Amino acid sequence: MKKFFAVVFSFVLVFSFLPFVNxxxxxxxxxxxxxxxxxxxxxxxxxxxQVKSLxxxxxxxxxxxxxxxxKASKSSFTKIKGISGVSASNPSVTWSLPKSERIKExxxxxxxxxxxxxxxDIKRITNNGESYKLxxxxxxxxxxxxxxxxxxxxxxxxxxxxxxxKNFVPAGGFDGEEPSExxxxxxxxxQHGHGSHVAGSIAGNGAMLGVAPNTGIRxxxxxxxxxxxxxxxxxxxxxxxxxxVDVISMxxxxxxxxxxxxxxxxxxxxxxxLGNDVADFKAYKRAVDYVTKxxxxxxxxxxxxxxxATNKKEVMxxxxxxxxxxxxxxxxxxxxxxxxxxxxxxxxxxxxxxxLANYSNYGPGFIDIAAVGGDARMYDQYFAEGRxxxxxxxxxxxxxxxxxxxxxxGWYWSIGTSMATxxxxxxxxxxxxxxxxxxxxxxxxxxxxxxVDPVKGKDKSYFGNGHLNSYKALK
Numbered sequence: 001m002k003k004f005f006a007v008v009f010s011f012v013l014v015f016s017f018l019p020f021v022n023x024x025x026x027x028x029x030x031x032x033x034x035x036x037x038x039x040x041x042x043x044x045x046x047x048x049x050q051v052k053s054l055x056x057x058x059x060x061x062x063x064x065x066x067x068x069x070x071k072a073s074k075s076s077f078t079k080i081k082g083i084s085g086v087s088a089s090n091p092s093v094t095w096s097l098p099k100s101e102r103i104k105e106x107x108x109x110x111x112x113x114x115x116x117x118x119x120x121d122i123k124r125i126t127n128n129g130e131s132y133k134l135x136x137x138x139x140x141x142x143x144x145x146x147x148x149x150x151x152x153x154x155x156x157x158x159x160x161x162x163x164x165x166k167n168f169v170p171a172g173g174f175d176g177e178e179p180s181e182x183x184x185x186x187x188x189x190x191q192h193g194h195g196s197h198v199a200g201s202i203a204g205n206g207a208m209l210g211v212a213p214n215t216g217i218r219x220x221x222x223x224x225x226x227x228x229x230x231x232x233x234x235x236x237x238x239x240x241x242x243x244x245v246d247v248i249s250m251x252x253x254x255x256x257x258x259x260x261x262x263x264x265x266x267x268x269x270x271x272x273x274l275g276n277d278v279a280d281f282k283a284y285k286r287a288v289d290y291v292t293k294x295x296x297x298x299x300x301x302x303x304x305x306x307x308x309a310t311n312k313k314e315v316m317x318x319x320x321x322x323x324x325x326x327x328x329x330x331x332x333x334x335x336x337x338x339x340x341x342x343x344x345x346x347x348x349x350x351x352x353x354x355x356l357a358n359y360s361n362y363g364p365g366f367i368d369i370a371a372v373g374g375d376a377r378m379y380d381q382y383f384a385e386g387r388x389x390x391x392x393x394x395x396x397x398x399x400x401x402x403x404x405x406x407x408x409x410g411w412y413w414s415i416g417t418s419m420a421t422x423x424x425x426x427x428x429x430x431x432x433x434x435x436x437x438x439x440x441x442x443x444x445x446x447x448x449x450x451x452v453d454p455v456k457g458k459d460k461s462y463f464g465n466g467h468l469n470s471y472k473a474l475k
Contacts, residue, residue, distance in 0.1 A: 033092040035279040038066035060231040065286040088279040103413035121372040127471035134474035137215030144240035147195030149221035156206030165219040190407040200405030211426035241291035249425035251418035259332010297440040301417035303361040310363035349420040351375025370463035374415030
C-alpha cells in the first residue's frame with residue numbers, strides 16, 4: 001500500500017490477515033498462541049486443567065462451537081494437540097488493522113441531513129432517497145456490527161444504538177501489548193473509526209443518513225487499535241446470535257491456508273513448518289452454522305486485494321509476495337475467510353456508475369451481491385502523477401470516496417469493501433422489518449431476488465446476483 005505525506009488522509013481497507021504465530025510472554029521462551037478445535041461443539045470440562053498440567057495456558061474459549069486458543073511452547077503444544085477429542089490445531093491466525101490514513105470532513109453543519117448532497121453512495125442505493133418513503137427500519141430489527149466498536153455518543157448514531165453492545169478484546173489487548181485495554185465487556189467505544197463509519201452507513205440518522213436510518217444497531221468490538229484473534233471474532237459472532245440479532249455485519253476478512261505455512265529465518269535461513277489454518281478455517285464454518293441456526297444472517301466483505309478469489313494460484317502468488325518480507329512462504333490453497341464460508345453473503349464493492357472498484361476482490365461463485373463502496377481510480381492517477389495535493393484541494397475524493405461517521409463525533413471519507421458490506425446489511429434489515437422474522441436462507445433469497453438490479457453472464461463474477469437497491473427491496 002502506498003504511503004502518504006498527508007496525515008489527514010485515510011485509505012481504510014478491509015482488515016488484512018498476517019498468518020504468523022504470536023510472540024509470548026509466558027509458558028517458556030518459545031511460547032506461541034495456537035488454535036484448537038474439538039470434534040464436538042463443546043470443550044471438555046477438564047481441558048483448562050489438562051493444558052495447565054502440560055505447561056500451557058488457555059487464553060480464550062468459545063464452548064458453543066468447541067474452539068479454544070491456548071498459549072504454549074512447541075513441545076507442550078505437541079502434547080496438547082494429543083488431548084482426547086482434539087480435531088484440528090494450528091498456530092493462531094492474526095487479523096490486523098492496516099495503517100490508517102483518512103480524509104477527515106470538518107466544519108460540518110450538524111443539521112438534519114446536512115451531508116446528504118455528498119452522500120452519492122447512499123443516494124445510489126436508495127434511489128435518491130425514495131426508498132425512505134417506503135421504509136427506514138425500526139428497533140424491532142437489530143444489526144450486530146462486529147468491528148472496532150462504535151462511538152456511543154455520536155449524534156448520528158446514538159438514536160439507533162441499542163443496549164447490549166459488548167467488548168471482546170481482553171485485558172492487555174493483542175498479545176498483551178495494549179495496556180489501555182482493561183477487558184471490560186462494556187468497553188465497546190471505538191478507538192479507530194472503522195466501526196463507527198460502518199455503523200453510519202447502516203443506521204446513521206443526523207447530519208448523515210444511512211441506508212436504514214431507523215434500524216437498531218449493536219456493537220460487538222473485536223479490534224482495539226491493533227490486531228485481533230480469530231477466537232475473539234468467533235466469540236462475538238456467537239454472542240450476537242445468542243442476543244438474537246437479525247443480521248451480523250462483518251467488514252473484515254483475510255486468508256486461511258489449506259496446505260503448509262513455512263517461516264524462513266532471515267538470519268540463519270532455517271525453514272520452520274508452521275502447519276496450516278485448518279482449525280481456524282473450520283471454526284469459521286462452525287460459527288456460521290451456529291449463528292445461522294440461531295436465525296442471524298451473516299454479511300461479509302469480499303476483501304480489497306484486487307484478486308480473483310476463486311483462482312487459488314492467484315491468491316497464493318499474492319500471499320507469497322505480500323508476506324515475503326515477514327519470512328513467510330505458503331504452499332497449497334488460500335481461501336478468503338469468511339467470504340468463502342458457506343452460508344454467508346459476500347459483498348464486492350463498486351464505484352460510480354456501478355463499475356467494480358479497482359481494489360475489490362471478485363470471482364465466480366464467490367461474490368453474492370455488490371454495493372457501493374467507493375473507488376480509487378482518480379486517487380491512484382493523481383498520486384502517480386505527483387498531483388496528490390491537487391486531488392485534495394479540488395476535493396476530488398467527494399466523487400469516489402464514501403462519507404460516514406467517525407469515532408470522535410465527526411465524519412470522514414473512506415473506501416473499501418468494508419464500506420459496501422454494511423449497506424447490504426442495512427437492506428437485509430429493511431427486508432426483515434417489512435416482511436417479518438424469517439430464516440437466513442429465506443432472507444438471502446429475498447435479498448438476491450428483490451433487492452438488486454440484476455446482472456448476467458460474466459458480470460456475475462464481479463457483482464453476484466446484482467447491484468444493491470433498497471428501493472426495489474421495499475417496493
